[in-house]
Amino acid sequence: MQIETEFAIIGGGVAGLTAAIGLNQLGCEFLVFEQAKELKGIGAGFGLAANAMQALDLLGLKKGVEKIGFYTCSYNILDQCGNVLLAPDTKKLSRQYNQDNFTIHRADLHFYLLNQLPNENVILGKKAIHFEENAETITVSFEDGSTIKCKYLLIADGVKSPLRQQLLPHSTPRYSGYTCWRATIDKSSIQLDQGSETWGKQGRFGMTPLVGNRIYWYACVNSEANNPIFRNYTVEDLTRHFKDYHSPIPTILAKTKNEDLIWNDIIDIKPLTHLAYGNILLLGDAGHATTPNLGQGACQALEDVAVLMDELKITDSVPEAFRNFEKRRLKRTKYITDTSKRIGEISQWDNPLMVSFRNTIMKLLPARIAQSGLAQLLSVDFMKIGK
Numbered sequence: 001m002q003i004e005t006e007f008a009i010i011g012g013g014v015a016g017l018t019a020a021i022g023l024n025q026l027g028c029e030f031l032v033f034e035q036a037k038e039l040k041g042i043g044a045g046f047g048l049a050a051n052a053m054q055a056l057d058l059l060g061l062k063k064g065v066e067k068i069g070f071y072t073c074s075y076n077i078l079d080q081c082g083n084v085l086l087a088p089d090t091k092k093l094s095r096q097y098n099q100d101n102f103t104i105h106r107a108d109l110h111f112y113l114l115n116q117l118p119n120e121n122v123i124l125g126k127k128a129i130h131f132e133e134n135a136e137t138i139t140v141s142f143e144d145g146s147t148i149k150c151k152y153l154l155i156a157d158g159v160k161s162p163l164r165q166q167l168l169p170h171s172t173p174r175y176s177g178y179t180c181w182r183a184t185i186d187k188s189s190i191q192l193d194q195g196s197e198t199w200g201k202q203g204r205f206g207m208t209p210l211v212g213n214r215i216y217w218y219a220c221v222n223s224e225a226n227n228p229i230f231r232n233y234t235v236e237d238l239t240r241h242f243k244d245y246h247s248p249i250p251t252i253l254a255k256t257k258n259e260d261l262i263w264n265d266i267i268d269i270k271p272l273t274h275l276a277y278g279n280i281l282l283l284g285d286a287g288h289a290t291t292p293n294l295g296q297g298a299c300q301a302l303e304d305v306a307v308l309m310d311e312l313k314i315t316d317s318v319p320e321a322f323r324n325f326e327k328r329r330l331k332r333t334k335y336i337t338d339t340s341k342r343i344g345e346i347s348q349w350d351n352p353l354m355v356s357f358r359n360t361i362m363k364l365l366p367a368r369i370a371q372s373g374l375a376q377l378l379s380v381d382f383m384k385i386g387k
């Protein structure tokens with residue numbers, strides 16, 4: 001059987017596009033297959049912590065990305081009235097990497113990554129539905145009836161990956177218990193210099209400034225999965241829901257347009273026991289989707305690619321590089337998924353007594369202990385883990 005490309009990458013998100021850039025730099029033959037007909041980078045903003053900036057630096061992409069984002073020097077956790085519960089010392093935490101935290105609009109990052117690749121290597125409108133492996137080749141089938149034969153398969157098609165599901169039927173995403181709205185708005189009439197996340201009885205509300213005079217916000221509310229009431233929620237409903245929250249939350253909501261609201265249930269996958277399967281590798285959310293409570297999903301996708309390229313540089317055997325990648329990535333990504341899940345559970349408490357107890361403890365706890373989860377994550381050089 002004739003091989004049509006050495007590497008087939010399924011999914012043109014952060015993981016897939018960055019992996020493609022890395023393979024391009026190494027001179028490997030590759031094709032990216034993305035289900036969307038147009039790469040719009042759906043979503044709002046996201047934070048790239050110091051570890052992600054380090055990964056971008058290693059991939060030679062940091063300088064370009066810096067031009068389209070915003071460095072944030074502080075980020076506070078607040079109560080419903082706007083009092084500080086925790087002010088993580090992100091500067092101290094970032095010292096390990098000599099990098100700062102950064103925020104960027106997802107669409108801007110996707111366009112930047114896409115522009116680093118030859119057009120003909122990214123094939124849109126290709127939804128992968130199945131793969132078959134024999135001794136020499138892997139054949140991926142797409143929804144439109146076409147197929148591609150490759151030697152190595154990088155599965156980077158996100159948390160709901162049908163190819164991972166085929167490989168590991170028990171890896172169905174799990175629902176976190178809370179649902180989320182996101183949007184980006186123009187901030188000309190709102191003064192916002194730093195990011196924050198507010199933990200209150202009615203849910204969580206996060207906001208952060210972006211370049212181009214914009215604000216990215218998100219709100220998480222406890223709910224059953226796929227709640228039909230929340231499916232139809234409008235800006236007016238959300239403004240009512242968060243009416244008792246501190247300024248400028250009601251104003252930010254009131255300034256949001258209904259057509260800009262993005263709604264989805266928050267899901268992750270139970271940490272897997274393997275990421276490498278011979279000539280097949282799971283990358284990014286497809287391999288280790290986490291809830292967004294540590295803001296690390298995309299950061300981990302970028303770490304994945306930096307580590308994978310490091311391995312591919314030192315061995316001619318791709319399956320060996322995949323195995324070594326797994327050794328370096330499994331424990332760290334499991335730690336993030338587990339820690340993020342725990343933080344999500346605590347931050348979504350809605351019982352008034354529990355909320356009051358949590359907030360008191362958070363105010364009393366020395367910052368060193370309160371931010372130990374983050375410290376454990378950022379105080380380690382991810383490139384040295386498992387080497």
Ligand SMILES: Cc1cc2nc3c(=O)[nH]c(=O)nc-3n(C[C@H](O)[C@H](O)[C@H](O)COP(=O)(O)OP(=O)(O)OC[C@H]3O[C@@H](n4cnc5c(N)ncnc54)[C@H](O)[C@@H]3O)c2cc1C
Nearest residue numbers: 011013014015035046047128157158284285295297298299
């Ligand atoms: C509310 C929220 C806030 C977040 N905030 C942050 C943050 O602040 N910082 C951070 O680092 N991370 C954050 N994340 C996580 C981050 O969005 C993800 O971890 C990241 O997007 C993962 O990238 P990926 O490329 O692995 O997957 P995705 O971004 O999901 O990309 C997968 C791609 O594959 C395509 N695809 C899917 N199925 C197929 C198929 N069958 N065939 C072909 N293509 C397919 C999709 O269209 C998509 O383009 C957040 C997530 C959420 C939900």
